[in-house]
Amino acid sequence: MGGTRRGRETGTLGKLMALLDLVALADHPMRFTDILSFSNQPRGTLHRQLSHLVEEGLLEIDRDGRYLPGIRLLSLASRSWERNEFRAVAEPHLSLLHTQTGETVHLGVLRGAEVIYLDKVEGRQSVRMYSQIGNASPAYCTGVGKAALSMLDDIGLEARLAGLKFHAYTEHTHRDVADLLADIAAIRTRGYAFDREEHESGICCVAAPIHSDDGNMLAGVSVTGPAYRVTSEKLQEWAPLVRAAAASIMQDMHSRLGPKR
Template structure:
């Protein structure tokens, strides 16, 4: 680790003990005040520290937000994983779990298909946001102004003839997904791959993650895959209940 990064990170546990002024930070790090100020300004620019009116520094709200996002992502993955495994065993197809982080949707868990034809997706890899079923569910849950603003900032690659062509079409599909509570990608990213997905919701009803079943059309036809949607939705609902602490379904 570089000395600069090491020093910057050393400031965070110091401020976790309470607000500190520039001199205290410099003394704790064993550096000149100008060096401490440069590090604090960098952390401040990223929202990780905040300068109070009394010129002392404390931990910034962005740090707490990042910690909360990390905890939620880890929790939902831990809770969902056994359900994903059982869904994979029942269907035989690839099962994914995804969350939204900043401007991306990322896979955070995956259960491989039992068939020899495998998908190239990897945990930690962003999805094709304009076509992926999991992305549609996560974005459809955004408030309408935020959803519109987000959609209008995106590029719309023509992965296949079935790819979403533009923001207007994307917003229309997101409205449909929001109303029906599930999503599909039928050859939008790869012509040979189809996918059905359902949302995982927190205690407040907001979508915290999305799970999907994907398969090549050489293994299972579109209609057969769509027939799995009730099972996918029941699985997502079970994860939602466990994640939000709701009582089991009767």
């Protein structure tokens, strides 16, 4: 998260957005002193910036003086989600994939070195997992993220991974770029990616890449479930279904969102 913010901390808007990211993406509500320690801003400047964000409803302060995402963010997120054409195009294909497998289906788009979840269809037997619409996860340890990364050429992939710090979420998480690149090479060959408890212990998935005709949009679709139920054999069985869903989404994207003549 920090690396993403530092890249755009120039100008007033960039600094405000970095500050908004810091508070909104924190695991717990932050006090002023917490924010000050992470923000690299003078105390007076930071106080003014936070005040502006609170006045605009993008942040709120609770009774204990902690900063929280504001209700206006929920309104903006809801409106964005409703109007997202890519999500609307993908929705029927996600529903079909859910019907075919009975497990949780995700749609995510690559942003930098992270994947942002745009949609999620819960499995018939809901399992608690990190993924929620709007959440960001590292691309290097998620099926959707690795599938999307596999569509980059070598130069683009190197640029996307430059300076990336690998965090060991589980014992199965990739520890360095070499391991990740070997995995991506295999994904390119077979056309789909696996997440075998790399981001969350006990959670596995199979994912396929989605990309726009011009390559400006890289995304992925996946089927996810608990490792005790979703075996390696089951993931292999679902791989053609996930690839078919990705192909159908891309076909509809070309028809509905492609250049108008």
